[in-house]
Amino acid sequence: MSKYPIIKSELKAKLLAGGYREGEALPSEVTLAKHYGVSRMTARRAVDELEREGYIFRVQGAGSFPTGKRFRQGVFRVRSLEEMAMAVHQAPFTRVLKAQIGVASSEVGAALGLPAGSAVLEVQRLRGIEDAPLLLEERHFRIENTERLLRLPLHQESIHALLVGLGITVARVEQNLEAVSLDAARARLLEVPNGSACFLMTRTSYLPDGILGFSRYWVRGNGGAFASAFEP
């Protein structure tokens, strides 16, 4: 088991919990190294990844700081798979891998505002064009009202449309885009080499009065980059 992911995830958890105020520096790399009993290069690697994922920024000579909430207005928007498939004149597919009542991990629980271990509705879908998988969806919903989704045709394009059909209205969506490495299981599903870089889009959707769902989309790209072509 490698060490830097532990340091990274502990820092990330504290950052997400608001444990560092804006302008307040994180522990220095030397401090982290001492605290975790590792070399500075190992501590640094954890901090490197947090920086790359946008959680912090660093200033040489001054320290590492949490990224503020400003300047997060999104410039990128997601094209639907239908739109992409149409552009290449090929057929999209959606395979439902999982649709069940499951148990929230600590990460999912935190995102949904529930204790870890709570019952949640889980939907996992693999989607692509022709026979090439392009994205892996993992969605988690609070189960009030959403259980009825399990009786609906989840292989169709838009789960959002199914929710609307159930009378559930999404009031707001927050999303985040970052570049990550795929774990072995997800890499296998997306048919890419183990550890491939891909885009991870994380979305939290809200009802007028609370959290509805938490979804992650692993989008297979050209490694960490992403290219496309279109006719305007």
Place this chain on the structure above:
Amino acid sequence: MSKYPIIKSELKAKLLAGGYREGEALPSEVTLAKHYGVSRMTARRAVDELEREGYIFRVQGAGSFPTGKRFRQGVFRVRSLEEMAMAVHQAPFTRVLKAQIGVASSEVGAALGLPAGSAVLEVQRLRGIEDAPLLLEERHFRIENTERLLRLPLHQESIHALLVGLGITVARVEQNLEAVSLDAARARLLEVPNGSACFLMTRTSYLPDGILGFSRYWVRGNGGAFASAFEP
């Protein structure tokens, strides 16, 4: 002057020139280290960045390989600045920093299919919302027919619309999205710490019978990641 950028740029140049066939491994990290007279960690850092930017992928035990051309169909699409500004009920701005006939760098020349040093039309614009810069555009056009752009109001939203007005029709666009670090000059323009991570979108636009332009957009994000919220 640090060493890994040199290794990185030489590998990248060879990759872009098609110097490695699909399935053909790049030199190993140990080989690179010997060849450049650096430690393996330094050679590795160059390869790390190429992987992160999507130029290569690595397989433990086997080697590092160029990324194939497949699976580059784009999932993300760019929201217009107007659309973003509207979402936050604030005013967008566009400042034209440069609009002139200039000289192609080797990178720009290569992208436009011209020798380095050729005359090209350069437009640089800084765009944002209220007083916060969000993206830096650098566009380069082959000068046939496009010189007339210089007499038009370049501070307006869409240069594409101006081209259409001139009777110039874009037949096809190729684009690529990656995460990069900002150099000092661009970081200053975007008002972010030196070396901040941001998205770099690279676009090549084509006429029916050849290349029209080459544009780069540095999009200030939440470091390497990018978050947004919207009402569906």
Place this chain on the structure above:
DNA sequence: GAGTGGTCTAGACCACTCG
């Protein structure tokens, strides 16, 4: 078994920030 990438160490020197 030879070669590859993945991780880690315990140092080092540097540029930079900050009080």
Place this chain on the structure above:
DNA sequence: GAGTGGTCTAGACCACTCG
């Protein structure tokens, strides 16, 4: 001047691939 991040070294052991 003390502390910070940026880069680099010369090793080490490991998991993995490939012939």
